[in-house]
Amino acid sequence: MTVYGVGLGPGDADLVTVKGRRVLESVATVYSPGRLSRSVALEHVAESKIGDLEFPMTRDPDELRSAWKDAATEVASEAREDDVAFVTLGDPNVYSTFGHLRRTLDTFHPEIELEVVPGVSAMTAFATALDVEVEAGTGLALQEAEGGSVSTDPDRMILFKVTDAPATYETLTEAGYDVQFGRRLFMQQGETVVTDDPSDVDDRDYYTLAYAERRGLERDLATAEFDVEGTAKREEST
């Protein structure tokens, strides 16, 4: 039998992929590592299908290893009888708890088949929510910004875990970037905020990201010149 790592997307149940939904409907148990992923999964499966796994609130590596060993043992014993799913918000292979489960299963239960169903990651959903175009030919870096500490090398960056928006803003604007913040993008729970003012998102909310782009970047795009004409037409027609 198979353990499916299913990406649920950013938090709007309508953004679960068709394949993800099919898998959730077909498996015997859906394990969820958190309250938000559980509530998205519950839009697609009955509560009786949801399996609970215990995770301590700790960064202690020994406690974490022990919790993942227990979780993998539980998932593997169920998977010997039936297909099961482990859901994560976004994509299972992007900054996700699924990596811990996969490594632990690979080591202690290598006989268990694993399959990943990708999900819409905040890493791509941000572009639509913040109205950013990542043009062909450009680079885009992903990093964390916990506590406001970020590297300022790339021209364009997505920052996850923005726990201190004012500090992140200060570091980046001083280093020559324009910065936008996005909170709870495409998420059913809580208020969605898109802003370039860090004081709008200065309270700590784990589901906050930032997009930073070096000021004055050149855009070498064949269709860029249409922008000028397009804007003029829209202005004439209003």
Ligand SMILES: C[S@@+](CC[C@H](N)C(=O)[O-])C[C@H]1O[C@@H](n2cnc3c(N)ncnc32)[C@H](O)[C@@H]1O
């Ligand atoms: C541990 S990472 C999980 C990423 C997830 N696996 C994915 O692919 O989107 C969590 C971080 O992703 C960002 N994030 C995830 N979902 C988000 C959303 N709907 N809106 C804004 N930020 C989000 C936040 O910065 C959060 O701190």
